[in-house]
Each structure stands twice: as C-alpha cells, then as structure tokens.
Amino acid sequence: MNNILGAHVSIAGGVYLAPARGLEAACDVVQIFNKSSNQWRAKPLTDEDAEKFIAAQEETGVRVVCAHDSYLINLASPDDTLYEKSRAAFAEEMQRCDFLGIENLVMHPGSHIWSGEEVGLKRIAEAFNRIIDEDSDSRVTICMENTAGQGTNLGYRFEQLAEIIDTVEAKDRFGICLDTCHTFTAGYPIKTASDYKKTIKQFDDIIGLDRLRIIHMNDSRKDFATKVDRHEHIGQGFIGSDPFGYILNDRRLTQIPKILETPKDSAADDIANLKLLRSLVKAKKGKK
Numbered sequence: 001m002n003n004i005l006g007a008h009v010s011i012a013g014g015v016y017l018a019p020a021r022g023l024e025a026a027c028d029v030v031q032i033f034n035k036s037s038n039q040w041r042a043k044p045l046t047d048e049d050a051e052k053f054i055a056a057q058e059e060t061g062v063r064v065v066c067a068h069d070s071y072l073i074n075l076a077s078p079d080d081t082l083y084e085k086s087r088a089a090f091a092e093e094m095q096r097c098d099f100l101g102i103e104n105l106v107m108h109p110g111s112h113i114w115s116g117e118e119v120g121l122k123r124i125a126e127a128f129n130r131i132i133d134e135d136s137d138s139r140v141t142i143c144m145e146n147t148a149g150q151g152t153n154l155g156y157r158f159e160q161l162a163e164i165i166d167t168v169e170a171k172d173r174f175g176i177c178l179d180t181c182h183t184f185t186a187g188y189p190i191k192t193a194s195d196y197k198k199t200i201k202q203f204d205d206i207i208g209l210d211r212l213r214i215i216h217m218n219d220s221r222k223d224f225a226t227k228v229d230r231h232e233h234i235g236q237g238f239i240g241s242d243p244f245g246y247i248l249n250d251r252r253l254t255q256i257p258k259i260l261e262t263p264k265d266s267a268a269d270d271i272a273n274l275k276l277l278r279s280l281v282k283a284k285k286g287k288k
C-alpha cells in the first residue's frame, strides 16, 4: 500500500474541473472548496454538475477525498445572528458534499471571540447536534481540523477536539484532519523522531488514531508554538523535511490521504512539493 498524496486545488469554473487540475499537479487525490471560501452564498449545484464531477474523477483517476469549509463559518460565534448564519451555511456545505459524493468535510471548529473557550466548545457541539438532527441521512464525515490557535481559534489542543466529540450525540459522524503546520505552531513538537512519536501518541491517547481521516502536509513560515498559521513549501519552513518523512513512513498512517496546502502560483509548485514528499518514502526491501 502506497501513501495517498495530493493537494488542495481550485474549483474556478466549476467543481468538475478539480480532478483534472489534480492530475496536472501529479496528485493521487485532491481537496476542494465546494463553494467559494469567502462568500456566504453559493450557486446551487445541478444534477449536471454532479454528473460531470463524478465523470471527471473516473476519467482522471483523481478522487476528491474531502472538501474544506468556508472561512466565514464560525460555529463558536457568540453573536446569535452569525452563529445561525454559520450553522445554516455549514449544513448547506454538508448537503453539497452529499450531493457530489464527497465523503469528508474538513472544517475549522470555530473562534470564541473572547466569550471563553468552554462556552465556545459547547456552542460548536450544540450546532453539530442540530445540523445532524436536521440532516440525519447525510453520509458526510465532519473532519474537525486542529488549528494553530491563532486569535481565539479553538481546536489547537487535542483535548478541545476530544471534548467536542465527547459532547456531540452522533460521535460516529466525526473524524479529524491533522494539519502539520497547525500542530507545530500550536506547540506540539514533531521535529525529531522521538518528539513526533510522543505527539502522535498524545493524539492517539486523547482522540484516537481511528478518528484520523485526512492529514494536511504543510511546512510552517512561523516558528514552534507561535500560534500563527502561515504555510510554507515542504522543507523550506521551520518544520523542515524530516518530520514529513516520519509521517510518510509511519505504517499506521499509510492509508490516510495526505494533502498539501502550500503556497501555489501554478501546478509546478504542487509537483515540486509532491516530488519531495515522495522522495522521503523509504523503499520497502524485498517487495515490489
């Protein structure tokens, strides 16, 4: 079994164009936004959109393994209007994933905006309970992403993600997306093999590796524990390339899709980062 590697690709011009962009960038799989990431409104998807989307994945062999939610959504917002708007928008994103057959929806848990971490975590869980209650047929796995902890962002400690899962009713509907840059700048050491092992063990003890659905492979433009979220090309940031090798050669993680969200001017950037990642995979001796 080989690592499944890919990148976040654009949906400009239509969601069905994403798989070809992935193929151009040497991706096995891709992540997309299923609507514009900085707008509340989205044009409804048509049957034709869905058909073309499925056909494009078959033609290219590039599967869309996850969508990433809009940056406007804040399920921890203390402002009732924004909270309701976020809840409706997230529910719509789940419906769009279902409609397109996308299994995983990666999302940032939310920002408490100085209302307090515990209050924020409860609001997120309550929003999830209502969303799932109102759309119980959905097959989408909600993948909460760990964050860098910038500003009042929640989800920078594994305990916070575990607490949300503990509080929601439909626990089987939840997975985790682990972002390497966020993990590192949130203050989890991963630079040496032993630090990496300790951090993954903490994740396993607190959340459980069985919840891990997606890994975001990003180097960091900011140093350890700075709580700042700035992605960098693999090997060119404060993380360096070694920790990506620990991940790629960790047999427990082989089947978890690994997605780049590194800076991109053209497909060439993803091609270079993916080439570097693939070069870090140690050849298995005696096996083809």
Ligand SMILES: [Zn+2]
Pocket: 068, 107, 108, 145
């Ligand atoms: Zn994210």
Ligand SMILES: [Zn+2]
Pocket: 145, 179, 216, 261
């Ligand atoms: Zn990420």
